[in-house]
Amino acid sequence: MKTWLGVIAAAVLGVGGVARAEMVDKVAAVVNRDIIALSEVQQRASPELSRLAGERDPRKRSEQRNLVLKQALDALIAEKLVEEEVRELGLTSTTSEVEEAMADVQRQNGITDSAQFEQLLSREGYSMKSYKEFLGKQIARGKLMQMKVSAKIKVSEEDLKAAYAQYAKNEGEDMEVHARHILVAVDPKATPEEVEAARKKAAAIAEEARRPGMDFESLARARSEGPSREDGGDLGFFRRGVMVPAFEKAAFSLKVGEVSEPIRTNFGWHILKVEERRAVGVTSYEEMRPKLELQLRQQKTEKFVDQYVQELKKKATIEVKI
Template identity: 35%
Template sequence: MRRYTCALLLISLFLAPAGAHAKVINAIAAIVNDDIITLYEINREAQPALREADQKSPLDDAGRSKIRHTVLDQLIEKKLVEQKAKELNIKIGDDEIRQAIEDVKRQNKIPSQEALLGALASQGITYDQYRAQLQEQLERLRLVSIEVRSKIQVGESEMRDYYEANLAKYTEEESFHARHIFFRISDKAPAEEIKRAMTTALMVLAEAKSGKDFAGLAKSYSEDPAARKDGGDLGVFKKGDMLPELEQTIMALKSGEVSELVSTPAGFHIIKLEERIKGKVKPFESVKNEIEDTIYRKKSEDRFSQWAKELRSKASVEIKDLQGLL
């Protein structure tokens, strides 16, 4: 129903010229059952996190060490998951990988294989590296599906409780119904023309604020052709749908209230907010699948975390003392 998504390595040393101290650039950092994790792997995997952290605030040795130890824990978990996948004979075929790559291209609107290669290159990743990462992810997903997700249930009452506790999340945005009267001013209009337009606009504004029919005023004075037909009706819209200057004014109005004169690059506007329409709560049935996915995902993450801890507790994990190299 759902779609879901050893030989021992010798320690490598690069030696400085004779008489200088040797600098270790690779060593065994941990042994996970029969597999090893090297210092080189940790440093390679830690680079993105180290760069990102350094950009926010320069890292000291303790900060760098903390990130590397976090990466080591992640690599240990990754090894254990890979070993379990092998134990269960989980394999992802070439056709599945090809289909997954096509899905990625479609979802990210990547038009061609060349465009994908370019996007990968910009991130410093080769196609073969990306393909291997994708295969890893698919194997992990299948393993998680077997070991974790298949054991998770989401009940109707659980979904309803979540819905009631998160009604704000399932309430539509407030919307607004407004009208306007528009006085056009070109960007090269002389001062005298601007003065005349403002004088007329202020006269109409006074009439609108006195309670005169706003739609009638729009039909008589507005320089928006559509407004002369529909009385300046802007329709119903939500936050983000209008020019920032007009939206800011409308958001501050009460239903039935007329704004002051609003200036935009196009000219002057008088706005009347006809109605604030309170957002409706979406019916439970219309968001039920979304809620089920949310709860299911959270349970999967929690269950996977617990499963990974159990996997590690049963494994032979030896972390080497690298004397400050981490």
């Protein structure tokens, strides 16, 4: 879930509710005179820990769990230090600032219904009240970062032109392919014998497609069993990262006019023909400039926020107990 102060939240804070330390909790760390309970660390890490449940290797799962807990603890330590600075400077947030931030979060997530928003917050472990408190703290921390970090963030024209040159180089090297395909469908529950029979059928069609003068588009209309049959198997132009890996590998390794061997996907066996290859068009500097400036500002913000937090850590007394 995006927040009003997304860059600062990503660099300094984790997203998740903060549990109040109980006397029976194990102490995870002491930051100056503040205690971070193990329950706080576990709650902060809970979304990531839930995702680890699918890892079958116990050793990998344990290593990943320890890493997730360490990252959560680091975030909480940073949060404690920032909170101390916020208190010392008397920084707060107003009701109108919180309401504006709430409205922005809803816009960013495409939410127009308050009930839907409350449901989303509930999945993230918040009530409406606790989320408003969370945003209020975020806003106060944002004011601190504005004071301590913003003056250092400068994006020059040279920075922008260098970023654009790298962008243009990367994009200019990329290609996109126009291809057609013929599908020999295979039922997901097909037996190995049925899968092999379909492969042989696809191989025969591939041989037919390679015959001199053969019109692949007409062959696709006559023989394909896929939804693109009516369009002669036309897939249009596509870049890397769009198709499934096996399909993409064949598409970008074939020369124009070449026909592939049968390619297996979840839908069946595909015979692919590359019609055209072309370099991806590069967006002009004028069009890219606002986006590049935003990216550079975010990168520099994250860098300086991290530096500021490291400075706070050097001045603090921190004792990690887990």
